[in-house]
Amino acid sequence: MHDRFLxxxxxxxxxxxxxxxMRQAGRYMPEYRALRxxxxxxxxxxxxxxxxxxxxxxxxxxxxxxxxxxxxxxxPLEPMGAPFDFAKGEGPxxxxxxxxxxxxxxxxxxxxxxxxxxxxxxxxxLRGELEGRCPLIGFAGAPFTLASYLIEGGKSSxxxxxxxxxxxxxxxxxxxxxxxxxxxxxxxxxxITAGAQAVQLFDSWVGQLSVDDYRTYVQPHVKGVLExxxxxxxxxxxFGTGTATLLESMRDAGxxxxxxxWREPLSAAWKRIxxxxxxxxxxxxxALFAPWPTVESRAKAILDDVAGRPGHVFNLGHGILPTTPxxxxxxxADFVHSYAGQREPSEP
Ligand code: CP3
Numbered sequence: 364m365h366d367r368f369l370x371x372x373x374x375x376x377x378x379x380x381x382x383x384x385m386r387q388a389g390r391y392m393p394e395y396r397a398l399r400x401x402x403x404x405x406x407x408x409x410x411x412x413x414x415x416x417x418x419x420x421x422x423x424x425x426x427x428x429x430x431x432x433x434x435x436x437x438x439p440l441e442p443m444g445a446p447f448d449f450a451k452g453e454g455p456x457x458x459x460x461x462x463x464x465x466x467x468x469x470x471x472x473x474x475x476x477x478x479x480x481x482x483x484x485x486x487x488x489l490r491g492e493l494e495g496r497c498p499l500i501g502f503a504g505a506p507f508t509l510a511s512y513l514i515e516g517g518k519s520s521x522x523x524x525x526x527x528x529x530x531x532x533x534x535x536x537x538x539x540x541x542x543x544x545x546x547x548x549x550x551x552x553x554x555i556t557a558g559a560q561a562v563q564l565f566d567s568w569v570g571q572l573s574v575d576d577y578r579t580y581v582q583p584h585v586k587g588v589l590e591x592x593x594x595x596x597x598x599x600x601x602f603g604t605g606t607a608t609l610l611e612s613m614r615d616a617g618x619x620x621x622x623x624x625w626r627e628p629l630s631a632a633w634k635r636i637x638x639x640x641x642x643x644x645x646x647x648x649x650a651l652f653a654p655w656p657t658v659e660s661r662a663k664a665i666l667d668d669v670a671g672r673p674g675h676v677f678n679l680g681h682g683i684l685p686t687t688p689x690x691x692x693x694x695x696a697d698f699v700h701s702y703a704g705q706r707e708p709s710e711p
Pocket of ligand 1: 384385386387388389390399404431432433434435436437449453454455502518565567681682
């Protein structure tokens with residue numbers, strides 16, 4: 364059933380639990396590494412024909428129930444006026460980090476068809492390629508996570524520069540998040556117009572914040588984006604990691620589906636979120652390195668915990684790591700489908 368992912372997002376009954384994997388296209392796949400030997404990460408993103416190929420790689424070799432656009436959450440930074448690159452071994456590097464009121468003022472809110480037309484073209488091509496196979500997910504970075512890259516200038520462990528800016532320049536912080544929210548809102552809407560059938564908002568690093576700080580500095584901005592995008596009727600997945608203390612606040616900000624990481628049992632997290640939302644998760648990506656019987660029993664534990672309640676999308680709690688064995692990922696997708704198929708349907 365090719366629409367079981369979208370059905371689960373809407374909490375409708377499904378034949379078997381749908382599954383896809385965050386970062387399902389990437390370096391753990393030999394086909395991806397072969398293309399990366401010839402093109403840089405940004406070349407792959409900026410060339411629609413190549414981005415289509417990379418998106419389809421996992422769809423062809425793993426029994427996933429959704430395709431996720433191949434792109435990166437940082438792509439909007441360049442048309443905003445903050446160019447960056449991926450440095451080998453270091454991750455992203457933003458050439459001129461944003462650390463002043465003036466730097467925030469200089470950032471531009473752009474039209475997605477102008478600034479990121481190549482991503483929208485990739486989506487349009489993908490819909491043609493995928494017709495009848497599985498739905499297509501678009502995505503964007505959430506304002507806090509994007510702001511953290513802009514301010515830190517790259518990856519960070521403690522987010523001290525981000526928090527310093529947030530605490531010492533609250534007006535500029537809110538102006539920055541407002542610009543990022545407007546860019547994200549337009550970008551997600553443009554992706555939906557171009558053919559995305561669901562979208563995921565990645566607030567990967569928001570778990571660094573206390574509940575109070577989340578509610579003060581982040582939630583109003585995210586809420587504005589999610590409320591607007593949900594009006595399209597397309598399911599919106601609201602994702603973060605390290606968010607065990609933030610789940611209720613993230614739910615209040617919005618999302619048709621809430622992403623849950625592995626730090627709390629999925630059923631407990633779902634109860635806190637409320638059963639009027641769908642959930643996505645929550646296999647520990649590091650557990651993919653375990654021997655197969657362990658992988659299987661941990662996947663079984665998640666499915667047993669959910670017990671067939673409609674509205675579960677099986678996924679990892681965060682992205683696949685580059686050294687993950689492909690075969691384990693394939694077996695896990697097959698197992699999720701076969702195990703769910705053996706189970707008795709649950710009481711409504
Ligand atoms: O999921 C998918 O298959 C779709 C593609 C996708 C990528 N990045 C490709 C990518 C998606 C959805 C992302 C999102 C993304 N990018 C996030 C949020 C998700 C998360 O993991 O929390 C973040 C924080 C980024 C920023 C980013 N992009 C970092 C920190 C890095 C470097 C990581 C590293 O290990 O080097 C990237 C690069 C990147 N984005 C790669 C891929 C496949 C690796 C590029 C390469 O081939 O070298």
